[in-house]
Amino acid sequence: MTLFTNNHSFHHLFLFLLLITFLHLFSSTAALGVNYGMIADNLPSPTEVANFIKTQTIFDSVKIFDSNPDVLRAFANTNISVSVTVANGEIPSLTTVRAARRWVNAHIRPFHPQTKIKYIIVGNEVLLLNNLAEINNLLPAMKCLNRALHNSQIQDIKVTSAHALNIFNGLTVPSLARFRIDYAKSFFAPLLLFHRRTKSPFMINPYPYFELNAIGNKLDFALFKRNPGLFDGHSGKTYTNAFDALLDKTFSAMSAIGCGDVEIVIGETGWPSQGDGGNLVATIDNALSYNGNLVREILSGNGTPLMPNRTFETYIFGLFNENQKPGPLAEKNWGLFRPDFTPVYNAGVLRNGRPVPTPTQPQPTPSPATPVPSGKRFCVPKPGVTDAQLQSNLDYACSQGTNCSPIQPGGPCAEPPTTRSRATFAMNSFYRSKGEVDSACDFSGTAQITTVNPSYGNCHYV
Ligand SMILES: *[C@@H]1O[C@H](CO)[C@@H](O)[C@H](O)[C@H]1NC(C)=O
Ligand SMILES: *[C@@H]1O[C@H](CO)[C@@H](O)[C@H](O)[C@H]1NC(C)=O
Numbered sequence: 001m002t003l004f005t006n007n008h009s010f011h012h013l014f015l016f017l018l019l020i021t022f023l024h025l026f027s028s029t030a031a032l033g034v035n036y037g038m039i040a041d042n043l044p045s046p047t048e049v050a051n052f053i054k055t056q057t058i059f060d061s062v063k064i065f066d067s068n069p070d071v072l073r074a075f076a077n078t079n080i081s082v083s084v085t086v087a088n089g090e091i092p093s094l095t096t097v098r099a100a101r102r103w104v105n106a107h108i109r110p111f112h113p114q115t116k117i118k119y120i121i122v123g124n125e126v127l128l129l130n131n132l133a134e135i136n137n138l139l140p141a142m143k144c145l146n147r148a149l150h151n152s153q154i155q156d157i158k159v160t161s162a163h164a165l166n167i168f169n170g171l172t173v174p175s176l177a178r179f180r181i182d183y184a185k186s187f188f189a190p191l192l193l194f195h196r197r198t199k200s201p202f203m204i205n206p207y208p209y210f211e212l213n214a215i216g217n218k219l220d221f222a223l224f225k226r227n228p229g230l231f232d233g234h235s236g237k238t239y240t241n242a243f244d245a246l247l248d249k250t251f252s253a254m255s256a257i258g259c260g261d262v263e264i265v266i267g268e269t270g271w272p273s274q275g276d277g278g279n280l281v282a283t284i285d286n287a288l289s290y291n292g293n294l295v296r297e298i299l300s301g302n303g304t305p306l307m308p309n310r311t312f313e314t315y316i317f318g319l320f321n322e323n324q325k326p327g328p329l330a331e332k333n334w335g336l337f338r339p340d341f342t343p344v345y346n347a348g349v350l351r352n353g354r355p356v357p358t359p360t361q362p363q364p365t366p367s368p369a370t371p372v373p374s375g376k377r378f379c380v381p382k383p384g385v386t387d388a389q390l391q392s393n394l395d396y397a398c399s400q401g402t403n404c405s406p407i408q409p410g411g412p413c414a415e416p417p418t419t420r421s422r423a424t425f426a427m428n429s430f431y432r433s434k435g436e437v438d439s440a441c442d443f444s445g446t447a448q449i450t451t452v453n454p455s456y457g458n459c460h461y462v
Helices: 007-027 046-056 069-074 088-094 097-107 132-151 181-198 242-256 284-300 387-399 419-433
Strands: 032-035 061-063 081-086 117-124 158-164 202-205 230-232 237-239 264-269 314-316 378-381 447-450
Touching: 032 284, 046 069, 061 117, 061 314, 069 081, 081 088, 088 097, 088 117, 088 132, 097 132, 117 132, 132 158, 132 181, 158 181, 158 264, 181 202, 181 242, 202 242, 237 242, 242 264, 284 314, 378 419, 387 419, 419 447
Parallel strands: 032 061, 032 314, 061 081, 081 117, 117 158, 158 202, 202 264, 264 314
Antiparallel strands: 230 237, 378 447
16 A cells, blocks of 8 residues: 555545546446347347347347347357346256356356356346245345356356336335335345445336336326326426336335445336237337337436436347237237338437338328227236246136136137236136226236236137
């Protein structure tokens, strides 16, 4: 320490470092990435995708839902970062440093650093699924993976986990949001301390599309359109959009347990551009409004009412429409692009000056006015719920005298023959048969109420 002759200069250096850290944390340009989901049988090769993202889009990062070696190889030397996901089911087996080391050796070391791997995302939305082995082992697995990276001298990869926003107590204004009491101390406090210690971000998946019911179907508020806004009487802040409100709920809950300084990354957000007949909100116009305004908002670096000027690295969901995704039609239509790389709509993510290729089909239909969701409420599974849980919901609902004949073979709702599709029908029928009380749409926390009608083809949800 010959450099520092007295406490005074040390003090100045400390303030200087603090300032640098602050500027670095909150003034860096917002990074925009995209989720590269691959549940489709018509997608271009990872090499073509990597080339497309690098040369035609403004994305500097992609996120995948596994650690597909073909994708990791394709993005080598592109300077596009790739974040990989550890499947939920793998979490319980990664709770020793030895096992984590094996995982890193198999999935990271062959590709790093030629491929810029940014985050290892341990599990996707584990709290939605109520699998205690996954929930309780999440932090131990994250710690072991972090230790394994450290032992392998890999310092530029951070360990995190992606969370759905079913994590708050009750419905309240953003500044009063708190983590669910059953998870605040036991789950989030130690998790956020890990993030602080390892300088890794807390990753959330805010989806105003799935919150429409919770926000009183204020579609303009969800879509960043002109609207009366939401006044938070506790903080005195006014919210003009649901996205900011979700971010500030997260920030308030983190702050309430003393961790408001941990960085927040948006792991997924987006809006589908097409849905079944009864789905009035999944339209090209709405997807364009949501994602187009989101991109502007993120790139502006304006932050939120409670986090002014903070930037949020954001991963839009998703890159492509995915034709093999189970469930209602909207599930297949989250993409910004079709598999032939034509944009579904112009969300502002193509590189400046490049003409936007003309979409081949379908053309955006001029909408007469803002579509409003039907007033009717439906009970559906939350996104990300496992097939095992869905099957148990299905079995339970059908054992309670619910009318399950439409999902029997030959019935109008038998296709697609996926557990999710059939469970959705059964869960909604159960909810209807119980007089539509909220408590009948719980299914151990795996269900949610929506005003988006899940009907499709000849399968009519009553
Ligand atoms: C690589 O990407 C980073 C941002 O992710 C950027 O700052 C840097 O300039 C890029 N390097 C090259 C050689 O393009
Ligand atoms: C945010 O940035 C603007 C413009 O640079 C500045 O005027 C304002 O004081 C900043 N607000 C905070 C809280 O830092």
